[in-house]
Each structure stands twice: as structure tokens, then as C-alpha cells.
Amino acid sequence: MEVIRNMLSDTPLSCRKLAARLGLTKDTIWRWRMIILESLAEACDKDFSGVVEVDETYQRESRKGSREWANHAANSNQYPAPPRPPWYVYRSGRIKMARGLSQWQIPLLTVMDRGGRRLFAPIANRRNRTIEIALAPIIPDDAVLCSDGLRPYRSFCKKHSLTHYEVSNKLGKRVVAGAFHIQNVNALHARYDAFIRPFCGPATKYLYRYLRWFLLRAKIKPEAAFQSILAAT
Numbered sequence: 482m483e484v485i486r487n488m489l490s491d492t493p494l495s496c497r498k499l500a501a502r503l504g505l506t507k508d509t510i511w512r513w514r515m516i517i518l519e520s521l522a523e524a525c526d527k528d529f530s531g532v533v534e535v536d537e538t539y540q541r542e543s544r545k546g547s548r549e550w551a552n553h554a555a556n557s558n559q560y561p562a563p564p565r566p567p568w569y570v571y572r573s574g575r576i577k578m579a580r581g582l583s584q585w586q587i588p589l590l591t592v593m594d595r596g597g598r599r600l601f602a603p604i605a606n607r608r609n610r611t612i613e614i615a616l617a618p619i620i621p622d623d624a625v626l627c628s629d630g631l632r633p634y635r636s637f638c639k640k641h642s643l644t645h646y647e648v649s650n651k652l653g654k655r656v657v658a659g660a661f662h663i664q665n666v667n668a669l670h671a672r673y674d675a676f677i678r679p680f681c682g683p684a685t686k687y688l689y690r691y692l693r694w695f696l697l698r699a700k701i702k703p704e705a706a707f708q709s710i711l712a713a714t
Contacts, residue, residue: 484513485710486703488694495679515690520713521706524696526598527619533594534627534666535616535634537607538673539586545684587685589673589692590615591666594624599669601692609633613640627661 483503487493496507496514503510544563552560565585570576588607592600600619604611612633620626620637625644628634638645646661648654656662676695677683683691697706 482703482707484510485517485706488514488517489698489701489703489706493679514694515687517706517710518690518694520710521693521697521701522709524693524700525600525602527600529592529594529598529600529619530621530624531595532625532627532661533592533620534663535590535592536629536663536666536670537588537590537604537631538670540589540603540677540685540688541682542585542587542685543682543688545682547684587688591669592616592619593666593669595665599696601669601673601696603688603692607631607633609636612637617641625661627657627663629663 484499487499494502496510500507500510547563549560549563553562566576588604590600590602590604590612602615604615609632613636616637620641620643622641622643625646626634626638627646627648630647630649635645635647637643646657648657648662655664673695676698677691680691701709
């Protein structure tokens with residue numbers, strides 16, 4: 482129960498600090514957190530309406546905890562070389578990690594309406610087909626979509642005959658017609674950056690759990706979370 486309370490607080494502690502407080506090992510705290518997140522209900526909303534803001538942010542891909550390079554060193558015939566050098570090569574400065582958009586940056590699609598409903602999910606890329614598959618089930622035909630100038634959003638709105646407002650980060654163009662913007666989504670990105678920073682890049686295979694954790698912190702009380710976990714087990 483103390484772990485759940487800390488996870489849903491304004492400032493979750495690191496596994497090491499929480500373990501020291503509770504007299505447990507950091508591995509136990511991490512394992513409990515994964516079990517808790519897997520047991521809780523889905524955090525993303527689906528029934529969006531009215532003015533809907535959509536944008537994307539990015540999370541650097543992480544192979545933290547992977548044995549891929551160790552397996553390759555032990556048996557290169559069975560295990561091919563991974564697609565990029567191990568982390569310590571980048572840390573040494575011999576190779577620079579690509580900045581900005583690259584194949585190692587995972588797009589996180591963010592959707593939010595003025596009623597507070599939110600979706601935060603990783604997507605494979607920002608192509609038309611990917612955006613179509615992600616948005617079609619959740620955006621109603623009478624919605625008003627606000628986005629930046631990314632072409633797939635424009636194509637999606639044209640295909641579904643949606644009213645569409647494109648905004649820009651340039652001064653004077655961030656709000657259209659006095660009401661249409663993506664500032665709520667951008668604020669959510671800022672809160673996510675502050676939330677994820679202490680974890681120093683969670684492993685990509687667990688990223689969806691951290692996204693669920695981020696959204697659940699504003700939606701569920703610790704006692705309700707505890708009851709959900711008891712019911713699931």
C-alpha cells in the first residue's frame with residue numbers, strides 16, 4: 482500500500498530511495514511497481530469529443546537490461562550484432578547519439594480534448610497510415626481537430642471530413658480564431674518530461690507501463706488502485 486501511495490503521489494521516489502525507506506531491496510520495489518502497473522486498468526481514454534488536440538512528443542529508445550550484446554559476444558553465429566553499439570560506447574564519447582528525430586526516437590502520440598480525456602501511446606512512426614489507424618477509432622465525425630502542420634493530420638481530417646485547425650509555435654500563430662490551439666497537449670508533454678526524467682530512460686519494452694503510470698496519477702486514488710490489484714489477483 483505504501484508503494485502504491487508513493488507511485489500516485491506528486492513526487493514518486495526512485496526505487497533506491499523508496500527501498501531504503503521501507504527496508505526492502507530496490508529490485509523488490511521495481512518488481513512490485515511493474516506488477517502494480519500491469520494490474521491496474523487501462524489509463525488512456527477513448528471517447529473523445531468536441532475540440533480535440535493532437536500532437537506527438539518523443540522518448541529515446543532504451544535497451545536497458547538487454548542481454549543482446551552479451552549474447553552476441555558469447556555466440557555470434559546464433560545471435561547477430563544488435564542494430565546499434567552498446568550504451569557505454571556512447572557514454573565514452575567515441576560515438577555521438579543522434580540528436581532530434583532519428584530511428585532511436587519513439588513517437589508518443591498525444592490526444593486530449595477540452596473535457597480532460599487523454600491518450601498517450603507509442604506509435605511506430607508518423608506516416609499517414611499509422612496516424613489513421615491510431616485516430617480513426619477514437620475521433621468522432623463531429624470533432625474539431627487541432628494540430629500542428631504535420632501532413633498526416635491534414636490527410637486524416639480531409640478523409641473524414643473533419644474541421645481542422647493548424648497552429649504554429651511562432652508568436653501570434655499559436656492560437657487560431659481565439660480558441661483553437663494545442664497548448665493543453667504541450668503542457669501535458671512538459672509534465673511528462675518532468676515525470677520521466679528521474680527514471681533516466683526506462684527500457685522501451687516497459688515504456689507503455691510508465692505511460693500508464695503517468696496518466697493514472699491524476700485519475701485514481703491509492704485505495705481504489707489497491708482494491709483493483711486485489712481483484713486482479
